[in-house]
Structure formats: C-alpha cells, structure tokens
Amino acid sequence: MVLLFCIVSYLGLITNFNDQRKLEHQRFEREIDSLIDRLSQRLRQQAEIIPFLDGMREALLSNNKEAISNIFDQHWTLLHFHSGVEFVRLYNTSNELTADWGITELNVNDDGVILKWIKEVHQNEIPISPLLCRQNCIQLTVAPLLIEGQTAGIAVIGISLADALLAFKRISGADIGLLLHNSSSADLEALHIESWESSVVALTNKVDSYKILNAASKAYSFTDSLKNIVQINWNHRHHQIKLYPLNSVNKNMAHLVVISDVTSAVNNIYDSVWKIALIGLLGLIISEFLLFSIFTRLLSRLKDVSFTLPLLASGQFEDFRHSLTLTKKKQTYRDEIDMLYDAAVELSRQLEDLEQKVSSRAKLLIAQKDELSRERDFVANLLDTAQVIVLTQNSSGKIISMNAYGEMLTYYAEDELKNTPFLNILVSDFDSHELSMHLDEINQGLREQLRHEAITHCKDGTTRHVAWLHSRLSWNSIDDPSILSVGLDITEYKRVEGHLAWLADHDPLTNLYNRRRFSDELEQAISRSDRYHHTGALLFFDLDRFKYINDTSGHQAGDALLRMVAGMLLRTIRSDDISARLGGDEFAVILPEINTEGAIEVAKKVLAHLSETQLTINGRTHKVSASIGIALFPEHGENVHDLLAAADLAMYQAKDTGRNAWYLFSKEDRSRERVQTLVYWKEKIEYALLHDRFMLYFQPIMNVHSKEINHYEVLLRMHDVDGSILSPAGFITAAEHTGLIHSIDHMVLHKAIMQAAKINQNKKNSISLSINLSAHAFNDPELLPIIKQKLVDHKVDPKTLMFEITETAALENLPGARALMKEIKDLGCGFVLDDFGVGFSSFYYLRELPVDTVKIDGSFIRNIIENKDDQILVEALCSVASGFGKNITAEFVENEKVFRVLGKMKIDYAQGYYIGKPAPYGTYFFQDREL
Template identity: 75%
Template sequence: MSLNAYGEMLMRYTESELQGKSFLNILIPEYESQDLLTRFKEIHSGQRMQLRHEAITHCKDGTTRHVAWLHSHLGRQSEDDPSILSVGLDVTEYKRVEGHLAWLADHDPLTNLFNRRRFSEELEQVLSRAERYRHPGALLFFDLDRFKYINDTSGHQAGDTLLKMVASMLAQTIRADDITGRLGGDEFAIILPEINANGAIEVAKKVLDQLGHAQLTINNRTHKISASIGIALFPEHGANIHDLLAAADLAMYQAKAMGRNAWYLFSDKDRSRERIHTLVYWKEKIEYSHLHDNFMLYLQPIMQVKTKEISHYEVLLRMQDKDGSVLSPGEFIPAAEHTGLIHAIDHMVLRKAIAQVAKIYQAGFKVSFSINLSAHAFNDPELLPILKEELTSQDMDPACVMFEITETAALEDLPGARGLMIEIKELGCGFVLDDFGVGFSSFYYLRELPVDVVKIDGSFIRNLSESSDDLILVNALCSVARGFGKKITAEFVESAEILSLIEKMDIDYAQGYYIGKPAPATEFFTEHESDSF
C-alpha cells in the first residue's frame, strides 16, 4: 500500500511501482513458502501480533540487500485500512563485517593463510586421519633468512610485501590437499598429507627453488628471498602437534646451521643433541645476565591522542650480550620457559621496573607505566607477594602501574588468571589486554577479564591508510571495546596519516615508531640528572 522514501532509495522501486503488488513476490521471492504465507495471514487477521525474520531482499536494479524485518499487526477500522506494518533494517554491511571477523578468527589478515590456531586444528585432524588410516605424512616448518635485516633496512612495509609474496608463491607450489599457515612473524608451515620422506624433500626443494627466483626491490634496494626449511615426518617423528612442531623446529635450525637457503630432514639423533645444545647455550646466557645485571628495561612512549601529550610508557625487556649487542625477548624467553628460568625473569622485571618507575617519579615526572610480564606470570604464586613488597618498599602509587596481558597468558587457566588480576586490581594497579582483535576469543576475554585498556593489534593498524576493510574492522573493535567501557590503544602507529585516522575514530592512545621508538629511560627523561635512572 505504501513505501517510505528510504525504502525507495534502498530498493530502487518507487512507491507507485509496488502498490497493489505482493510483498513476498517482489521483495523476498525465496520466502514465498506456504509457511510464511500462513504466518502473514495470521498477522493480517490478528492471530499473531508480530513476526521477525531476516531475508535477502531484491532491489529493482538487480542487487540484493540483507534486511532484518519486523512485521506487526495493525488495528483496522475498514477493509481499506492497512493491516500489517513491515519495518526493515538494512544489515548488509553488518553481515559483511561479521563474516569478515569470523574469517579473521581462522586466518592471518596479511597473507590470507591459516593462522596458528586454525593451522594447529588442521594439523590435529590430519594426524588423526593418518593414525586411523595408517597414512604417513610430513610437516614443513620454515622461516625466511635475513627477514629482520630486510625489515630494519627497508621498513615494515617491505617486510609485509615480502610475506605476501611468499604466501602467493606457496599457493602456486603446493598440492591441492596440502595446507599452509603463517604461524607468526616470518614463520610458515605446510602440512603434506599422504607423502613419504622423498616426496616431502621434493616439495621443500620446490619451495626453495620458487623463492630463489624471486626478489624484492624497495627504495632502490634489492633483496633476494631464501628460507631454511625443517622437515618432520608423522607419525615417525611425532604423533601429536607438540612433538611434531618441536621436531620440525629443530630441523629448521639445523638447516640454518648448514648455511641457510637449505632443507633438513629431522632424525631422532638430532632431537636430544640439538635441543640440549640450544637450551644449555641460552640457559648460560640468561644466568650470566642475571649475575652481571645485564638485563635492561627500555621504554616506549604512548601518546594521549586528544592532547598529543605522552601519558604513559610501555616497559620492555632487553638483554645486553657479552659483545654489547642488545637482544630482544623473542631470542631468550623461549629458552627461559623451557629451562624453568621464566619466573626468575618475571620477578626481576617486576622489581627493576617498579624501582625505575619510583626513581622517575622522584625526579618529578608524573606518568604511568605498562609492564609486560610473561604468560607464565599468572600461574606464579610468588608474583603477588613480590608486587606488594615492591610497591610498599618503593612507596609507589599503584595507580601509575599497569600490566599487559595477552590471550595466551589467560588461556591455560582463565579462572586462575582472573582471580590474580582481581587481587592485583585491588592493590590499585590496572591491566591492558594486548593483541586485541587477533582472534574471536578476544571478545570473550574482554567480558571475562577485569582489564582497563585494550590494545588493538598492530596488524590492523599498520595498513589503516590503505585498507578500507581494516578501517571497518578497527571501527568495529573500538565499538565493542567502548561498549565494555574500556580505553583503547592503537599500536604500530607509524605515520601522521595513520595518527590522523585513529584520531577520527576517537581512539584514546597511540603507540608506535611515529610516536617514539623503544629506548632506555634516559632518552626520555632528560630534564633531570640521567644517573637518577
């Protein structure tokens, strides 16, 4: 009988074109079923007062929109009066973003390959089928040679381009049934079902050959691409995910030791020798650094977007090696976890960080600090007593201290992590949920954990100026975080353009190389004597 102006605009029909026509025939023809017709008749007669449903609605120009409909019974004075009011809400864009978020739960957004979580699930299924049907298979695990050098000399954009090139090459190289994933950083893995050792070696050679023919030129600097590939067979080298990945990882390090751009097939004699050698090497380094106080804390500034003032700093751990080089946590934390030294490192970071924060406060700088602890800190019974002792002895205001927690940290024992976080918050400290948005589970942790700030993962921020999808996703993530009453930090802010975009999104804090690089405290607090820190 009638159509409002928005309906005309959305569906490209004029009111006169639709008058006297069947609503179901024209707008949602696939819903023309006896069941729906019956329910419409019930609304018309007043037997049913409302009907809700979603449907694909057809527009005059051939396009379709996803519309959520609410049909309501209207009281009538005569046969000529309307009997049903149909209100439609266009949810097309929402459905697209919802689908993309679901896709992101399983995929790495940069390369479109499976992420670590989904890859692990696929590997578990393949291992299960291999055991049931007694089919052998192989796992290839590799990282790119000199990737850090390319990132450092040509920037993150060059690194991202390289990772996408590798993903594209893998798609052209592997068999239809093979499964690829990006496990993080420059680490990739391939599952090869129903293959023997010789077949797996041939695939590894083919991957190396494909990579060897490619090169990346950025800012007049040309980079060759190569990789070190570790091969592990199943069930021979491991019948579960953990053992198989460990074997492939060790084989990859053997390939690197051979001079890079090489493959290496794992053998059982390597398991104990190489693993023990690596762990002992790093254990000695960690213990030496503890003894000689060679662990350093770097700070990275975090800016309040509205005021453009540095409001707080993230505290980051570094290790100074014997030759003076500075090592990042990624190099020594895995060994610390395997050798049981991780709790000692967490305790040291806690004491050192709070002592440094206290000195900065005493020097007259009133800012907050966000301290990174390992995933193991939240199942450490000594952590809370040490925190209480340090806050008391340093006469610190707990409100200026926050702790960063990732999903990994809470994953193994969510009730335990939540309980400890509540106790720490009762002391007056705060919490930041890091890597927000990487997995669908982020939304669950946001509800379950008492965090104050969420840090949107840098993989969504770094390409914000070039990707409309990332803009939509970051807006969606911000909407969810604000709905829970959380402050929002964007990391990997590496240009004025990205800062301008996040400012328009009403994001609270910005962190990244454009705001400031990680550095010792003395580089930020120079108005007073540097030896205070």
C-alpha cells in the same frame, strides 16, 4: 508433612552414617596395610644388620656353618623375645640351609615354597615379604645378605601377626581377629566357626567377639557377604563386621575380620528421628488450635461485610457506607478485616466519582474525534519519514501499502507493489515455503511476531540485505491489513561482518590463513589422517636474516618480502594444500595425503623458488632463503601441539646444519630428545605454577659514588621438588616454546609488586626494584592491565619499579617494545636496557627506546682489569650513554679491583658478587631493620 520429613531425615542420617562407616573401614584397611608394611620393613632391617654382626662377615664369605651358628646364637634370644621373631633361617649362595633358629609350623611343602622364594631373591637381589598361612599366619621376609655389594647368602625371617593385631586394636579401638578358611588348625586354643569352615586363631576381646562372629555366621555366608560391611544386633547392641583378605600364599585362606561397635551412632539416629516426629506433632496440634481461634472471629466479621455488598452493586453508595458504619466494631488493633472495611468505603466513593465522570466524558467524545484525526495524520507522516521499510499485508500475503523510505530504497512505487505477493520481492533462493507457513501462523493468531533476514529485490536489478520484523494486526475482512512488516536495511552491516569474519581467519598482510585458523585446519587434517589411514606432512619454516632486512631497509621492505613469499607459496603448493603465516616471518604448509618423499620434494621446491626470489628496494638487493622443518603425521605427532613442536625443532635443526636447508624430524635423532626435554620442563613449570614453587631472589645494586644500596634486581628461581633451587636458564626456553612464558611474566609481576609494597611499608627511604621482562612480554595484551591493577591493589609508588629488557628482546619486536615501554613509563615506572653493547645496533636502540638506565653487558666488565680493549669499549659505551642522559650500571663486578676501575669511569651503579649475591627476601629485607 511431618511423616515425610521424618522419613527424609532418617534416610539422610542413615546415608551419612553409612558413608562415615565406609570411610572408617577404608581407614582400617589402610592401617592394616600400614602395620603389615611396617612389620615387613622391620624384618628387612633386621636382615640387613646380620652381615654386620661381629665375625659374621668372614663366616658368611667362607660358608662356615659352625661359626655362623655360634655368632648368631648370641643374638637369637634377644631377637626372639624382644622383637617377637618366630624363626630365622640362613642359606648360602648355593641355596643350601646353613643354620636355623626357632620352632615353626612349616611342613615339607612349605620348605619347597621357601626355596623357590630364595632362588627368586638370589637371582634379583631384591628382598620380598610374603605371607604364609597354615595353622597360623607368619609374615616372612626373604632378603639377600649383602657384603660390599655382593650376595653372601639369603636370610629368611618369620614373625607372627599378633603384634600387628594388637597395634591395630590400640589405634582404631575396634576388635580384630585372624580367620583361616578351610583350615585344619591343630591349635587347641583356636576357635572354630563351623558354618564358615574357619578357625579363629587370634582375636581381641575373645569371648564377646567370638559370640558376635557366631551370630554373624548364622545370618551371612563367609566371604560373599563379609567382603562388604554387614551389621548384626547382639546382646542389645549393634555391631558391624568386615573381612579384609590377606595376600598369602594360599589364596583366599587368611582373612582379617574387624568388629566395630556402632550402638551409640545407631541409637542417636533413632533418637533424632523420634524427636523430630514429636516436635512436628506438637506443632501440628498447636497450629490447629490457633487457626480455629483466629478464623472463628474473622469469618463472623467478614459475613457482615458480605451482606452489605448488594447495596454497592445497585448504586446505593450512601446507604452502603452507612450500613458498614453500623456493623463495624471498634477494635484495639487493626487487622485485615478493618482494611477490607476501609477499602470498601473507598471503593464506594471511587465508583460514585467514576459514575459522575462517565457522564462528563461523553461530552468530550467529539473533541477527542478531532484529536484522533490529527494523531492519524502524525502517524502517516512518521511512517514516511522513518528510515525503515514499513509495509502492510493482507491475509493473502499481498502488499497493501508501503512508506516513502521503502519506495526510495527499492525504487518501486507504492502502486507498483500493491496486490503483489510479499514473497515476490525476495530472492528466489530464499526458503519461501517456510516463510509463507510462518506468515500464515501470524494470520491465524498462532504467533504474534516473526523475525528473519532475507535478500530483497530492487527495481534497478540490485539487491539489499534486509532484516524483517512481521507483527500481527487485528483485521475483519480480507482487504484489511493483517500483518505489519518493518524492514531494516543491513546490507552495509553484512558487508562489514563478512570482512571481519575474513579477518578472523586470515593474515591481512599476506592473505594467508593466520595461526588460529591454521591450527583448526591442522587438527582436521590430523583427524582425517587418523580416520582414513593417510599420511600427511607439515612444513614449518622462517626466513633467514629477515630481521636484518627490516633493520637495513625498513619494515615496508619486510612487508613486501612477506607478500612475495606468500605469493610464491600459493604458486608452488597443490590446490588442496593449506598455507599460513603464523606470525613474524614464520610460515607453515599442511600437505595432506603425502608420503615422506613427496614432502621432501615440496620442501626442495619451496627452497628453490625462494632462492630465485629477490627484493630490490632503495638500490639494495636482498636475496631470500629459509630453513624448513618437516614433520609427518600421525608419525611425529597425533595432535597440533606435538606436531608443531616437532616441526619447530626440525626447523632449528635445519638452521644448525646450515641455512637455506630442510630437515626431516626423526624420533631417533636429538630432536626427539629436545621434545622430551621440552615436555619435561613443561610439566615442571606447570607444577611450579600450580603449587607456587617459584620464588624471587634479590641482588643489590650499589651507587658507585655514595656507596649506598637503595636498588635491587629481582631474579626468578624455581624451588624443585627435591629441594634444589633452579635458575631460569633451564626452563625459560621451554616456557617460551610451550606458551607458558606469559603465565610466568604475570606471576613475577604479582610477586615482585607485592614484595615492593611490603619492603616500602615502613621505610623512610624508598627501595626500588628492577623486574626482568621476557622477550614475549611485548606480545602480551594482558601485561599492561595487570601492572596497572597490581599498582592500585598494593598501593605501590610506580617510581619504585623499573623493568629490564634485553637488546635481543627489543629486537624481536621493536615497534611493540617502544609502544609498551611508553605506556608503562606513562604510569611512572622506569626502564633498564640490559646486555648493552652486545649488539651492533646498541646505539640505535638507545636512541629509539625510552630507557632510563643502560646495563653494560658483563662480558666487557669481567676482564676489564687485564683487557685494555674492554676498558676502551666500556669508556666509549659510557660516553655515548651519558651523552643521551642515561644512567649506567655495570654488572659482573666480582672484586674490589674491578669496582675501583669502574669508579674512575662514568659508571653510576655497580652489580655483582662483590656488591652482593642473589638471595631470598629474608637475607636483605627485615621488617624492623634498615638496609
């Protein structure tokens, strides 16, 4: 075990060491790339300032070589000695050399390569940074000289990599060198490694590093081995070597070699393994000594006990106890042998008592026989009264007996089923062979129980669904019961289960598929279309002015209309087509294996049949029309989400062109732009939710009479990646279309309630907040539990929270809105009806919805000074709202004149830029500052 533990520890330490070295060399590679990038960036910056030298602009534009040379000569010395630039070449717009400075190791062929780069940069006007290696490696930058956005020439600047290598040495602490493979370097100071056919033109810690490389060259080939990390031992130290190829013009010629000293880490591994081995061996020796000393004494005492046990077996209980007393020695501390002595004595007493009881038990056998007879009668009565079928089978599978409940349920008498095979009472389509095999396994003792469900015959011709449990019984002859079968009637349960399964896939109002089942069917249709290369279509439509029918004739009329539309769809489409109600007044139809013309014809047929449909109720006749969006698959979408989005946008396009119309989604029209916009905002919303980029702004609401501010409206903003602050107008619609609106609602609730707790933590006078809810909040089953949980978690007084909804949000789902508002108000929170007065049904909603405050829409307040009609309308709205006992808030209060006019009306609160602009938390709330 010690050896195994040492091996495992060694392997673990080596693995950890190798992983750390890999990470270290990855960091080296990033540092090298970063240093070369910074070198190239510095050269580009120097190239960019050339046109801005005094007089250089006019010299470049006039292509005056002498002037260019004279101007740049003044700066060349500083550039060469301070920045380490090796050479500079300037070319005119005709790619001709204008002037050059510095001495290079370039040959005639290199001039051709540089000219090629100059032409490329001249054409693209984008600087490039190639690496050129000959006898040494020079980092070049070929950059355009831009004057007022026009190219006035090309600058070629070269610098040695020596500064980058020294910088790497300072940063990493490892030695680094530059190797030129297959290079005939003329540099007298260059070091050559013959076996690698390479020259070392630059190397830190030159003497030792060169010896290490020579030692490595004898053990490893050049690039094949050194591309990975290799380790060698030199001068009693451990070194790791790794090559990093440079992306130069001459492929695979230039490499950076990094030499790391890992002696300390390797020695630590060896020391750790030796310490583990020594500690383990020492522990082994000590444990052997302790075991020997302990067991020698214990075994001698255990031997004494073993000699007295035969007395116990022969029934000499008193002699056994006496012998144990003589052999037992007095111990200062009790151990397991003492416990064995005591247990043996106690066992002798119990055996003696049991022997006496056995004789007395014989006298009770006759009395127990009578008791067993009574118990048998009780079991027989119990089987007859139990509400389950109880029957027994023999080893041949024939029925022997059946209880009274079984006779009542199947209408068979027990005598009629005796000697009848059990399988005969099951329906014929049941897998009788498999069941018979399993019952035989019970008879043979291969299994104890068997559970299964089967449809069972009744004598009157009916059937019952029964869950059977077969258990094995012990038997001696073929006529003895072998299997006990208990059957529970689950007929009603199966009926309810089937109905629930149907409800899971169907809309109970129209009997069409619901959204969940429709999504599954659409996904399968798309898959078949892709597999067999058949085109298909999706029709998505909703009914025009359906909410008007609900408001004027009631929800019963709306339900009747939805059933009529569903029946019309089933009569209109093909038998293979799939129709569904997706919710509200939205319907969809899947048309598999159909082309564009066929899909359009079906849409026209649906519109024609809808136009013929009329609903007359309470003396009022409603005509039906719809707007249909058509999307083809796989052309307009290869998954359910994209296809529904395309069809949805096409449907809205049909509404824009005029109701009772169809529209075919097209990638060329603006519908495609809407999809792209939807995807753009979806990604932004998901990123903001993931990285907590949403933030809350607060806008104060003033009490008009007391001029106090104790209430704020919570407004949502998105902090974009570019630093800008985005309002909800840009992303709320996309969130509703993509289903992310619920996540935004949950996030706003969490942040707002947490801020409410923080604001009122040390305040004597509580501050209340208004939180806006989206139109989809009333369809969110998680909303109310979240509010309850957050109120408990943050210990917030519900009276300090109010929730704002708009008239349009309430109109979307009036019963749902009313129910949710009532439950939230039962918690103690309040409600504000926003945009009051915009709709024609404002007073109706004021009566139907349990709101505390109404907020008059800003369109009536903004021009109330100039527009007398707005004044009359606002006074009327105030009169009705105050008559219902509601508080009244006016928004868009932009100046003092508007505020004074509102003070003369029945306005309770004012909100607008005059009172205060929306701002982050810190603008209005500080921990030690009163509002």
